[in-house]
Amino acid sequence: MAAVLRRGASFICLGSSQLLSGGCKHGRTCILPFFSSNNRNSSSSSKIKVDLDSSTGIAVVKFQNPPVNSMSLDFLTEFVISLEKLELDKSCRGVILTSAQPKIFSAGLDILEMYGKSPEHYAEFWKSVQDIWLKMYGYRKMTIAAINGFSPAGGCLVALSCDYRIMADNPRYRIGLNETQLGIVAPFWFKDTMVNTVGHRTAELSLQFGLMYSPSDALKIGLVDQLVPEENVLGTATETMTKWLAIPDHAREISKSMLRKPTVDRLLASRDADTKNFVNFVSRDSIQKSLGLYLTMLKERKE
Ligand SMILES: CCCCC/C=C/C(=O)SCCNC(=O)CCNC(=O)[C@H](O)C(C)(C)COP(=O)(O)OP(=O)(O)OC[C@H]1O[C@@H](n2cnc3c(N)ncnc32)[C@H](O)[C@@H]1OP(=O)(O)O
Numbered sequence: 001m002a003a004v005l006r007r008g009a010s011f012i013c014l015g016s017s018q019l020l021s022g023g024c025k026h027g028r029t030c031i032l033p034f035f036s037s038n039n040r041n042s043s044s045s046s047k048i049k050v051d052l053d054s055s056t057g058i059a060v061v062k063f064q065n066p067p068v069n070s071m072s073l074d075f076l077t078e079f080v081i082s083l084e085k086l087e088l089d090k091s092c093r094g095v096i097l098t099s100a101q102p103k104i105f106s107a108g109l110d111i112l113e114m115y116g117k118s119p120e121h122y123a124e125f126w127k128s129v130q131d132i133w134l135k136m137y138g139y140r141k142m143t144i145a146a147i148n149g150f151s152p153a154g155g156c157l158v159a160l161s162c163d164y165r166i167m168a169d170n171p172r173y174r175i176g177l178n179e180t181q182l183g184i185v186a187p188f189w190f191k192d193t194m195v196n197t198v199g200h201r202t203a204e205l206s207l208q209f210g211l212m213y214s215p216s217d218a219l220k221i222g223l224v225d226q227l228v229p230e231e232n233v234l235g236t237a238t239e240t241m242t243k244w245l246a247i248p249d250h251a252r253e254i255s256k257s258m259l260r261k262p263t264v265d266r267l268l269a270s271r272d273a274d275t276k277n278f279v280n281f282v283s284r285d286s287i288q289k290s291l292g293l294y295l296t297m298l299k300e301r302k303e
Pocket residue numbers: 067068070104106107108109110111112150152153154155178179182184185186187278281282295298299302
């Protein structure tokens with residue numbers, strides 16, 4: 001898997017497992033054109049839109065994978081490349097993640113990537129899920145999730161991996177790690193991220209029941225930090241980011257690393273075993289059956 005990024009006349013070619021080493025494999029490609037005007041740089045791949053204002057140092061990364069921003073392999077690849085590029089860009093100091101889709105931040109991992117595919121495919125997909133979490137949880141720059149809609153499972157994980165979470169105060173929305181409701185199990189690093197945010201006891205209840213919280217309940221347990229009217233989510237995220245950016249970058253970055261590195265290191269020490277575990281688990285007939293039933297339920301709900 002590879003992606004080609006274009007900035008002005010220069011091209012960068014990245015493979016998902018080689019994002020940090022800068023190596024290049026050939027295969028599937030996606031092009032991220034860069035447009036510049038005044039202090040703004042915009043780039044858009046098919047599923048991720050990036051808008052960087054170099055006068056403020058704030059980048060807005062928008063998910064645009066209709067209908068529900070499910071995190072497919074292609075989505076995750078484009079997402080991690082966009083974050084990698086912003087992390088290397090000295091004019092960027094903070095990143096806001098939000099959705100271009102109305103009412104949905106992200107429906108989580110694309111279930112179709114875990115259903116009816118080969119073990120090799122499951123392994124490739126899972127490595128890309130690990131890649132995005134490792135990139136986000138250990139991200140050097142400040143990150144804010146501007147949660148403007150539903151955010152189950154993988155969508156919740158992405159929000160949890162940010163430094164601060166602002167959610168639209170719409171009582172219809174839900175956020176949480178609902179994996180058990182699909183008959184699957186959130187891996188230890190999803191669990192660690194949740195425990196680090198809401199504490200052990202709340203995580204016990206939350207993960208076992210696969211609880212999905214309303215915005216007000218999510219605020220009560222500390223799953224999100226702030227609720228604002230829907231139309232103010234991005235504006236408040238930008239104002240909040242500006243306040244955080246008053247802190248010297250190196251001091252904030254070292255403090256973040258001190259708190260998060262042990263959690264990141266746990267996955268780094270067992271990536272291959274974690275991948276094997278996922279492939280074995282998801283390949284089981286009983287798990288495939290659960291996922292198949294869940295997909296059918298999603299479809300039938302509409303009828
Ligand atoms: C084994 C190790 C575990 C790994 C950890 C797993 C993490 C995960 O993230 S698993 C995914 C969990 N996600 C969910 O449970 C969300 C399921 N989706 C929904 O609840 C809803 O779709 C919604 C609330 C996000 C949006 O509702 P609505 O606006 O009514 O849209 P629809 O339900 O009609 O969905 C439209 C379309 O999209 C398909 N779809 C929805 N979610 C997913 C998904 N996560 N993956 C793949 N496809 C998804 C849905 O089936 C519809 O498809 P069509 O019928 O073909 O239009």
